[in-house]
Amino acid sequence: MIKEKTRTIRILLAEDHVLVRESLREYLEKDPDLEVVGEAGDGEQMVALAEELQPDIIVADVSMPKVNGIEATKRIKEKNINIPILILTAYDADQYIFSLLEAGAAGYLLKDISGKELIDSIRRVSKGDSVLHPTVVHKVMERFRNTGKNQGAQYYGLFTDREIEALELAARGKTNKEIADKLGVSIRTVEAHLGHIFEKLNVSSRTEAVILALKKGWICLD
Amino acid sequence: MKKKPRGYKQKSVQKQYFLRNPQFWSVVVIYILITLHHYDNLTSFRIMSAPDLPLGFSRHTIDRILYLVPVILSSFIFGSRGGLIVVAAAFVAMVPRALFITPYHMAALWETGMITLISTLAPLGLDLYKKQEVQLGETIEQLESTQRELHTTVEVSREQEKQLAVINSFSVMLSKSLEFEEVMKTTVDMVKGIMQVEVVLVFSLHENLEELRLIAYSGIHEDSATALERMRLGEGVCGRVAETGQPLMVDDITKEPELCNETVKDEQLKSEISVPLMAHGKIMGTLCVATRSERKLKPADVELLRALGNLIGVAMRNVNLYSERMVAAEQLRLSEKRYRQIFENAHDAIWVQDLSGTVIAANQAAGELFGYELHTLVGMDSEKFFPDKDYAFSQAIQKNLLNGLNGHHSYKQEIVREDGSKAYVMLSTNLVSSNSHPDGIQFIGRDITNEVRMQENQRFYLEQITKAHEEERLRISRDLHDSAAQSLIATLRSLEKFCEEEDRLSQRRLDLLWIYHKQLKGALQEIRQVSRDLRPSIIDQLGLLPAVEWLVEQQKAEHGLDASLSIKGEERRFSKEQEVTLFRIIQEALRNVVRHAEATEVKVAIVFKETDTVVSIIDNGSGFELPESLGELSRLGKLGVDGMMTRARLVGGTFDMQTSPGEGTAIAVVVPS
Numbered sequence: 046m047i048k049e050k051t052r053t054i055r056i057l058l059a060e061d062h063v064l065v066r067e068s069l070r071e072y073l074e075k076d077p078d079l080e081v082v083g084e085a086g087d088g089e090q091m092v093a094l095a096e097e098l099q100p101d102i103i104v105a106d107v108s109m110p111k112v113n114g115i116e117a118t119k120r121i122k123e124k125n126i127n128i129p130i131l132i133l134t135a136y137d138a139d140q141y142i143f144s145l146l147e148a149g150a151a152g153y154l155l156k157d158i159s160g161k162e163l164i165d166s167i168r169r170v171s172k173g174d175s176v177l178h179p180t181v182v183h184k185v186m187e188r189f190r191n192t193g194k195n196q197g198a199q200y201y202g203l204f205t206d207r208e209i210e211a212l213e214l215a216a217r218g219k220t221n222k223e224i225a226d227k228l229g230v231s232i233r234t235v236e237a238h239l240g241h242i243f244e245k246l247n248v249s250s251r252t253e254a255v256i257l258a259l260k261k262g263w264i265c266l267d
Numbered sequence: 268m269k270k271k272p273r274g275y276k277q278k279s280v281q282k283q284y285f286l287r288n289p290q291f292w293s294v295v296v297i298y299i300l301i302t303l304h305h306y307d308n309l310t311s312f313r314i315m316s317a318p319d320l321p322l323g324f325s326r327h328t329i330d331r332i333l334y335l336v337p338v339i340l341s342s343f344i345f346g347s348r349g350g351l352i353v354v355a356a357a358f359v360a361m362v363p364r365a366l367f368i369t370p371y372h373m374a375a376l377w378e379t380g381m382i383t384l385i386s387t388l389a390p391l392g393l394d395l396y397k398k399q400e401v402q403l404g405e406t407i408e409q410l411e412s413t414q415r416e417l418h419t420t421v422e423v424s425r426e427q428e429k430q431l432a433v434i435n436s437f438s439v440m441l442s443k444s445l446e447f448e449e450v451m452k453t454t455v456d457m458v459k460g461i462m463q464v465e466v467v468l469v470f471s472l473h474e475n476l477e478e479l480r481l482i483a484y485s486g487i488h489e490d491s492a493t494a495l496e497r498m499r500l501g502e503g504v505c506g507r508v509a510e511t512g513q514p515l516m517v518d519d520i521t522k523e524p525e526l527c528n529e530t531v532k533d534e535q536l537k538s539e540i541s542v543p544l545m546a547h548g549k550i551m552g553t554l555c556v557a558t559r560s561e562r563k564l565k566p567a568d569v570e571l572l573r574a575l576g577n578l579i580g581v582a583m584r585n586v587n588l589y590s591e592r593m594v595a596a597e598q599l600r601l602s603e604k605r606y607r608q609i610f611e612n613a614h615d616a617i618w619v620q621d622l623s624g625t626v627i628a629a630n631q632a633a634g635e636l637f638g639y640e641l642h643t644l645v646g647m648d649s650e651k652f653f654p655d656k657d658y659a660f661s662q663a664i665q666k667n668l669l670n671g672l673n674g675h676h677s678y679k680q681e682i683v684r685e686d687g688s689k690a691y692v693m694l695s696t697n698l699v700s701s702n703s704h705p706d707g708i709q710f711i712g713r714d715i716t717n718e719v720r721m722q723e724n725q726r727f728y729l730e731q732i733t734k735a736h737e738e739e740r741l742r743i744s745r746d747l748h749d750s751a752a753q754s755l756i757a758t759l760r761s762l763e764k765f766c767e768e769e770d771r772l773s774q775r776r777l778d779l780l781w782i783y784h785k786q787l788k789g790a791l792q793e794i795r796q797v798s799r800d801l802r803p804s805i806i807d808q809l810g811l812l813p814a815v816e817w818l819v820e821q822q823k824a825e826h827g828l829d830a831s832l833s834i835k836g837e838e839r840r841f842s843k844e845q846e847v848t849l850f851r852i853i854q855e856a857l858r859n860v861v862r863h864a865e866a867t868e869v870k871v872a873i874v875f876k877e878t879d880t881v882v883s884i885i886d887n888g889s890g891f892e893l894p895e896s897l898g899e900l901s902r903l904g905k906l907g908v909d910g911m912m913t914r915a916r917l918v919g920g921t922f923d924m925q926t927s928p929g930e931g932t933a934i935a936v937v938v939p940s
Contacts, residue, residue, distance in 0.1 A: 065756050065757050068756075068764075108804060108807075115808060115809070135748070136795075136805065140817045144808075144809045157759065157788055160763050
């Protein structure tokens with residue numbers, strides 16, 4: 046009870062390999078701030094448990110029986126369940142990254158990532174920060190910029206100028222601190238701006254927000 | 268100037284004429300005698316004594332009356348002028364007696380005057396009478412000549428009528444029969460009768476051979492006929508006529524050595540007429556008549572013969588046309604019979620549909636193919652045996668045919684038999700048209716159900732093998748990924764956790780453990796590589812397009828190939844098997860490009876269309892000589908291509924390859940959506 050009060054991050058693990066799942070859970074629960082609240086063995090279960098448990102974050106494998114991780118992510122986003130999802134994948138092929146980001150994942154991690162990095166990523170995502178590597182971010186921008194049919198579309202009335210500025214910097218892969226420095230505000234203000242944006246866009250991560258904004262043509266990276 | 272001598276000459280001629288004319292002298296003598304008698308008391312010439320005359324007339328009154336005789340005579344002979352001259356002479360003779368001799372002057376003068384008056388009237392009256400006589404004669408003559416003319420005209424028209432009747436009966440005869448021999452035999456006999464000649468010959472002209480052939484004759488010996496059987500153009504009378512097209516008439520042929528040949532001599536022919544046989548301005552042959560006695564030939568004879576010749580010419584042409592038509596009809600009948608035999612006995616099913624799709628003819632094999640009695644099949648709507656989708660296809664082909672496009676020479680078609688079972692036929696269609704107007708469509712169909720079944724079996728077998736192959740790869744790939752790789756991951760995590768939590772180990776040992784950790788990670792990478800090569804999980808996780816995109820990028824990264832991918836149309840998903848199959852085709856094509864083509868550029872395109880999807884891989888490499896049939900590729904060791912073809916068939920698609928040395932290679936796979 047005490048733990049929960051001190052901002053425990055509630056995690057849903059979706060991984061079909063029991064062995065891997067167990068080792069992951071064991072590893073994550075070493076951290077007092079993290080709590081694995083549910084374990085799913087396939088995509089369908091993942092969607093059901095996400096709805097039921099409303100965790101703070103979902104860590105999901107791509108390859109799972111019945112419904113794979115990317116498809117499950119898509120379904121969760123379609124249900125308007127605002128939970129950031131971190132995808133664990135064995136492959137770093139661009140197509141995976143594009144697909145999972147398009148599906149609405151907050152970020153992805155290679156499966157052979159170290160435990161420490163995993164925990165770090167979970168924390169960052171739950172704070173609304175990005176976990177994508179800058180080079181990946183660049184590729185993602187390239188990819189989604191081109192799909193924006195209405196470049197320079199009007200965002201007025203939806204965002205404040207400050208919010209758009211923050212979003213644009215986020216799209217360039219800047220961390221909250223870097224954005225704060227650039228805008229000359231505190232990190233908390235940046236977090237607040239992004240939080241407002243997430244709310245307005247009904248997304249749960251900056252990655253989702255950036256991709257959506259790029260797709261809509263609200264922000265431009267040239 | 269000229270008139271005078273001529274006038275003088277005429278007068279002297281007249282004088283001579285009068286002097287020699289005894290009638291003139293008889294008038295003169297009568298006049299003198301009367302005058303002598305009138306002056307009897309002076310001349311003592313008295314023919315009669317004075318009789319008792321009534322009305323107090325004297326003997327001289329008689330004399331005076333007698334003067335009328337020469338007057339009338341002269342008027343008769345020389346006309347009124349002659350009569351008047353004599354009147355004047357009589358007057359001159361009578362006046363002296365009346366004035367000087369007679370005691371009754373008044374009576375004598377009165378008598379003289381009366382006689383002169385009467386005798387003056389006499390020649391005039393006589394002249395009038397004579398004139399009337401002449402006019403009458405002329406009128407009669409005119410009437411006579413008119414009568415003669417009329418007679419001639421009647422004669423001529425009778426002659427013409429006769430000719431016309433002859434020509435008419437002749438033409439009736441010619442039109443009655445089309446039996447050539449019969450026509451010609453009757454022809455010569457009729458001509459012989461009409462022209463009243465002894466010999467009649469009919470020749471036909473063979474233009475390309477430039478010779479005349481005797482086709483009918485009458486009045487000559489058989490040997491002569493044999494001798495005349497063939498004649499060169501220009502030879503003899505007939506040869507000339509055939510050459511010039513003008514009739515030729517010879518009164519005595521023996522006097523014309525150029526025209527006279529042995530046969531003419533043998534047959535002792537004299538007069539000859541030959542006319543061309545004309546039909547529509549074309550010389551068909553010649554008609555020749557001849558007599559043995561010399562006969563003065565009339566132009567009318569030539570004209571008649573010419574008319575007959577024209578009739579024979581036309582008849583001959585008709586006969587030719589008729590026989591040609593008969594031959595053609597016979598050929599048509601034979602070919603129709605032959606075709607019908609082929610049609611009826613053909614092993615292949617043959618049927619004809621009208622443009623609305625109703626069967627209008629079918630053979631036994633067609634009946635057997637569809638399982639209907641022939642009489643049921645004929646009249647049936649083809650919709651009944653073409654399934655819906657194939658019916659539309661068949662309609663499209665028919666439309667193409669009607670539009671003059673002949674895209675499909677033969678094509679496979681599914682049919683529904685009478686019992687509802689399905690069969691396959693290889694169909695070829697042809698437009699049936701008459702007068703360039705399409706009447707219907709002929710179908711020739713070969714039952715290929717067994718072949719199709721075998722093919723299907725084979726295809727099914729291949730599909731199973733390929734599937735099994737794919738499944739096996741997937742299984743191994745999954746096994747590696749799911750068990751070996753996952754175990755390694757779990758082990759790695761445990762090791763990590765151990766290393767982080769264990770603080771009793773020396774740093775050296777800990778470092779060693781981290782090295783093992785790294786090695787395990789390397790092994791994990793290798794396993795993933797193998798697994799990915801066996802079956803890229805991307806195709807399972809993300810589908811065809813990301814997988815192809817990944818594949819294309821890999822070619823760029825690993826082989827330095829300028830590879831590009833273009834996607835057009837609205838993206839469509841296929842079944843997992845189909846997607847994997849298409850992916851494998853593209854993978855194989857790209858592998859060939861890398862291994863064999865020596866290409867620097869390759870373009871992969873996926874075009875989603877409404878009814879199908881076209882996948883094409885085009886490189887700018889060396890290309891190769893394409894065998895006649897793509898099926899031969901496997902024999903040539905190009906198993907990769909064979910595999911692509913098989914795979915294309917597995918997804919119900921078609922595979923096409925275009926290449927030639929130095930021109931690069933293009934592969935196109937079309938998959939129905």
